[in-house]
Amino acid sequence: MHSSGCATRCCCRRWGAQPKLVPTVIVWAHGGNHVELEGSFDSWTQRYTMQRSGKDFTLVKLLPPGVYQYKFIVDGQWRHDPNLTSMYDDMGNINNVLEVQEYVPENLESLVGFDPPPSPPSRRATPPPATEDFLKEPPVMPPQLQLSLLNVPPAMDAIAALPRPQHVILNHIYLQRMTTSTQAMVVGTTHRYRSKYVTTVM
Known part of the structure; x- marks a missing residue:
């Protein structure tokens, strides 16, 4: 039997106004075959079965804003999540604590000061x-940018190893259009991290 004090069961309810319910997700991520939940949101009077979601167990409840205590029942044993906020109740039990807050939309007018400055008049005057x-040919691409690490033959002394890439190969994307029969495009990019080179081909 688990009991808890009522100090945190009810929180700041407005008289005469129904508080807005907030969808709240509660997750148990510490294993078990059957997980249930009890809490102060209904004075510990009802036990809710949590649904398995992958390796975790989840439960979505509509709760009014406030602070609640709750605890898990994992395979018949009372448990609390040590990774979440917890506290002792009046009986000396350790319960997890959940604070539900009503969503307040951001005031977008306060973000006006962060807008980028307007472009200078000289740029707006460009015809x-x-x-x-539009009839001009595009500029010729530098020939060194047509290099690809996969198109360079490997060194004879290490057939299985790719050659050390030239500096111009790094940090640019190489596109190779295949024939019309394959309907594919090969994209390769090579990055350097310290003394290692990583080539990604898609």
Whole structure:
């Protein structure tokens, strides 16, 4: 039999106004085959079965704002989650503590000061592109950017090892369009971390 004091059962309820219910998720992540929950939100009068979600057990309750004590019953044994906030009740039992707060929308008007500054007048005065601008050929890509670590043959003394990439290969994406029959595109990128090189191919 588990009992608890009523000091934290009720919290700041407005007279004459029904408090807004807040969806609250309670999770038990310490194993077990059957997990239940009791709490001060209904004066410890009802036991709720928690649903298994992967390795955890969860329960969603609609609670008015306030502070509540609760405890888990795992395979018939009273348990509290040591990783969550807990306290002693009047009987000396350790219960977890849950504070439910009503969601208050942010005041977006207070964020006006964080807006980026407007562009300078000189940029706004730039004329839009003319028709002849769209007829120009795009600039030629530097040939060194067409290199790919996977296209460089490995050294003869270490067939299984890829060559050390050149500096220009690092930190840029290499695209290779396949033939129309394969309908695929190979994307490769190489990054360096200290003395190691990591190449990712998709």
